[in-house]
Amino acid sequence: KNPVFVVVLNGAFMFAADLLKHITIPCEVTFVKVTSYEGETSTGKVKSLIGLKYDLTDREVVIVEDIVDTGQTIEDIIGQMKQYMPEDIHIATLLYKPEAYTKDIPIEYVALEVPNDFLVGYGLDYDEQGRNLKDIYAIVKEEETIQT
Known part of the structure; x- marks a missing residue:
């Protein structure tokens, strides 16, 4: 049987479109949508929006x-997929934050x-903004100055 590429929406759509152009073997593609972010902070709670x-x-x-940062989203998706009894599950990610990663699941294709910065562009968003940017940018907060 052909491998199945499960694209995590919304963020991975640009990466997946470019990646799949280079897959030369027969394959199938499907999508799942989950979220664990509010603004620029991972809530640690994954909500499955499209099963x-x-x-x-x-x-x-x-x-x-x-992007794989804490690994919470990947852990939840794998947990959901195991009930479908796949032969094997592999992970391919555009970006990986080793400093933030807290799980033992191997990330095979990076x-x-x-670094552990908040990134936007090329599918990644900040409150649904910036997905359309062709490049990837780090969001830098202005330093608060304390007057004495």
């Missing part, structure tokens, strides 16, 4: 993510390791 409705029994699955 996985795809037969993954005995299939090779590749989860396509925009395009770029990045």
